[in-house]
Amino acid sequence: MEYKIDPRSGNKLSVLGLGCMRLPRGVAGIDMQKTEYMILTAFERGINYFDTAYAYNGSEEAIGEIFERNNLRERIYIASKLPHGKCKSIDDVERLFNTTLQRLRTDYLDYYLIHNVVTADQWKRLVDLGIEEWIAQKKESGAIRRIGFSFHGGMAEFRTLMEGYDWDLVQIQYNYVNEHYQAGREGIELAASKGVPVVIMEPLLGGRLVSNLPKDMIRAFERVAPGRSPAAWGLRWLFDQPDVTVVLSGMNSNEMLEENCATASETAPNSMIEEEHAAIREAKDAFEKNFRVPCTGCNYCMPCPQGLSIPSIFQAYNESYSLGWRTGFFNYMLSIGVTSGEPRLASNCIECGACVKKCPQHIDIPARLADARHRLQPAGVKTAIKIAKPFLQ
Ligand code: SF4
Ligand code: SF4
Structure with missing residues (x-):
């Protein structure tokens, strides 16, 4: 040492x-x-x-x-x-x-x-x-x-x-x-x-x-x-x-x-x-080039009143660039709890702002969740969830 x-x-x-x-x-x-x-x-x-x-x-x-x-x-x-x-x-x-x-x-x-x-x-x-x-x-x-x-x-x-x-x-x-x-x-x-x-x-x-x-x-x-x-x-x-x-x-x-x-x-x-x-x-x-949201996974922003797993969603979003969209989408499905009765989608964010002031990386969390939603919740996501569910259970 x-x-x-x-x-x-x-x-x-x-x-x-x-x-x-x-x-x-x-x-x-x-x-x-x-x-x-x-x-x-x-x-x-x-x-x-x-x-x-x-x-x-x-x-x-x-x-x-x-x-x-x-x-x-x-x-x-x-x-x-x-x-x-x-x-x-x-x-x-x-x-x-x-x-x-x-x-x-x-x-x-x-x-x-x-x-x-x-x-x-x-x-x-x-x-x-x-x-x-x-x-x-x-x-x-x-x-x-x-x-x-x-x-x-x-x-x-x-x-x-x-x-x-x-x-x-x-x-x-x-x-x-x-x-x-x-x-x-x-x-x-x-x-x-x-x-x-x-x-x-x-x-x-x-x-x-x-x-x-x-x-x-x-x-x-x-x-x-x-x-x-x-x-x-x-x-x-x-x-x-x-x-x-x-x-x-x-x-x-x-x-x-x-x-x-x-x-x-x-x-x-x-x-x-x-x-x-x-x-x-x-x-x-x-x-x-691949790391779009500088989230370190510290969890300081948690818990979210809407039950969102903020760091996991950002990780999946980043992976959709670094490892390919499919991998990111698959991990996004896991992070939102697709196998549970009520998946907690990025779009469930109500922009209450409770998380933002706790983030040491100063990430505009609601805005970046909206980016994740656009990328990982394409139109017809409900159908995608239905298709993905059996593979994730
Ligand atoms: S702004 Fe959105 S992600 Fe942040 S705590 Fe509120 S509902 Fe949760
Ligand atoms: S507080 Fe910020 S850096 Fe930490 S997990 Fe939440 S979003 Fe990521």
Whole structure:
């Protein structure tokens, strides 16, 4: 495992961190046995940065229990996040923070992040509640070692945030198709110029850069490094960049964990050659031609009052370009629950807008569902459903 020094704290952080948003699940919730195995394997392979959040359903409780049972707390770094939208007063901040500590079975956090900041006004609202004084007290007491924010807005807002407070760490979305999206490379350079470590989320775009890729992408990769997986390509591109500190990956299979750890161990900064960069550029072009809705499948927009499975519909819509219309249509039929009595079609959207404000990718969900409807619900879809149903049951 490669490590980088967080210049603010001197902490030696593994370049690969374990993202604990999507832990292995079974019918009864988080599968503790699989999760424990994954966390212990990650630790044995050298991962020492574990990322969770108050909002990650059951994650803090699960990993807190595992860290305690295995006596890991003092040997790792834990990052968790404050759901700032729930804070109407500084008492709310205090209560949510204490809940996080309680769930994680610890009395301090190595990194505490304001979760999913999009605009500088959101931070200003917290400042007006007195969060700067609150942070200073928590740092003084040692309950918060370092403070940061995770970000999903544009570069102008990022700059305002960076210039308005002395942050210890930032977390941004970044991967080879999002190089200039949201804060992007410019944001990383700004953070580096201030000596602020950068943690990367969505390095593989919620798995969209891993599976069901268009043939042109695979061809571009295979020509340069036959047999190297798309995940390894995506992570390698990130580990190659000196200003990237930690790359978070949600690894819910052992194979994925082993492979990503191997990539992290093999990729030193600035080690990619020009042919590899050219392959990445080619793959990115091919991806953009086929990936019409930048949905990462995070599920933040759910539930929809109309029962629509928004991420699955967008996945099917994207696949109708990358894998062909038939495959997309077939998967659309599955995503709308065609075998149930009442399929939840994209056209069932009533444009209530409840989902839009929750989407970190700022997707105009009703408008893009209308695009999916036009492509995947051609005239006579009811007949198509009737025809498709027997094949899907
Ligand atoms: S706008 Fe449409 S998709 Fe979004 S929550 Fe409302 S009904 Fe569901
Ligand atoms: S539409 Fe937005 S919020 Fe919903 S799953 Fe996709 S990226 Fe996440």
